[in-house]
Structures are given as C-alpha cells and as structure tokens.
Amino acid sequence: MSPQRPTTLAAIERAVWQELDECVRAAGHGWRVATLATLDGGRADARSVVLREVEPGARRVIFYTDARSPKVRHLEAHPEGTLLLWSRELGWQLRLAVTLEALTSGPAVASRWARLAATPAAQDYFAPLAPGSVIERPGTERGSQGHFALVVASIVALDWTEIHPEGHRRAAFDASGARWLQP
Numbered sequence: 001m002s003p004q005r006p007t008t009l010a011a012i013e014r015a016v017w018q019e020l021d022e023c024v025r026a027a028g029h030g031w032r033v034a035t036l037a038t039l040d041g042g043r044a045d046a047r048s049v050v051l052r053e054v055e056p057g058a059r060r061v062i063f064y065t066d067a068r069s070p071k072v073r074h075l076e077a078h079p080e081g082t083l084l085l086w087s088r089e090l091g092w093q094l095r096l097a098v099t100l101e102a103l104t105s106g107p108a109v110a111s112r113w114a115r116l117a118a119t120p121a122a123q124d125y126f127a128p129l130a131p132g133s134v135i136e137r138p139g140t141e142r143g144s145q146g147h148f149a150l151v152v153a154s155i156v157a158l159d160w161t162e163i164h165p166e167g168h169r170r171a172a173f174d175a176s177g178a179r180w181l182q183p
C-alpha cells in the first residue's frame, strides 16, 4: 500500500498502475483476483479471473482461460467488458472498461503455454470437456489436448473509487484525461 494517500489525479493514476503491476506478483493482493463482466446476448455475466500480467505502457492486462469456456464466446461476440477489482487493504475499487481479445495461437500463446505446461496449473486446460459441461461426477480425467487461451484486456477507461473514513474519493481516467467524480 502507498505510505500516504496520493492527493493529485496524476499521483493517483501513477499509484493505480503501480498497484496493478504489483498485484500480478503478490498472491495476497486484493486486485489479483478480478471480476470479469461480459455480455451473454442480452444478459450480463460475471466470474472471477486471476490477473497474470500487466503492461502499463500498452495499458493492457492479461489473464488465462480455457479456450472452450463460455466467456470466450461472449467476448468474441461482444469484446467490450468490465474488469472489477477491489482491495480491502487499499480501500480501492477499480472498474476497468476493457476491450477483450482471446488468443489461442501464435508466439504470445506458445511462450506462456510453454511456461505453464511444466506446472500443475496446466491440468486446468486438459479437461476432456468444456467448462460448464454437465458431468456424472467431479473427477480428474485428463484429455489429450490442452485448451489454453490468453485473454488480452485493453484498458479503455479507469474508474477509481477510494473508500476512506475521512471521505470517499472517485476519479476517472480515459482518453479525455483525468477528472474527479462524485463518489
């Protein structure tokens, strides 16, 4: 956590990117497990995902998923989504308006899969059936093929809210610049 509350919009934006950068390396950071909201036809859907990488320069965050999962179908039909992050320690909520792209092949996928394939986490991508399929009973069957996908979330706008006993604060950061908002 930042030792002092940042006071200017510029300092808040810097601190937000610093926390994003840290959360992917700190297992206990509240922002590491984010809620991803997508559109399933005319209905909102949401689920937890683990943020794996942050690219501040490109304003992108990356998470991993099973290429067969419903969320991939959602984002292919409607790439506009929201990532919602909350850190109790910081008292900071971050709503990221994102454009989502799922990658299933190419060098960016191959390099991550090569790293992951040697770890127990690879098991998640070898399930014989797609996530959400009805099964007889929970099990650990392993299919022959990995279904790894990388999802790149390009950040279009950040909406930051701080919950604080001395007064809540909220600010927006997007292509039009930075501004304070009524919380």
Ligand SMILES: Cc1cc2nc3c(=O)[nH]c(=O)nc-3n(C[C@H](O)[C@H](O)[C@H](O)COP(=O)(O)O)c2cc1C
Pocket (backbone or CB within 6 Å): 033, 045, 046, 047, 048, 049, 050, 051, 063, 064, 065, 066, 069, 070, 071, 072, 131, 132
């Ligand atoms: C703490 C936690 C972390 C999770 N991380 C991921 C993740 O990084 N990627 C992922 O695809 N699913 C992750 N899941 C599972 C999803 O929340 C979801 O249940 C699953 O991916 C199916 O989602 P869908 O039907 O919307 O595609 C996580 C679940 C929990 C509880």
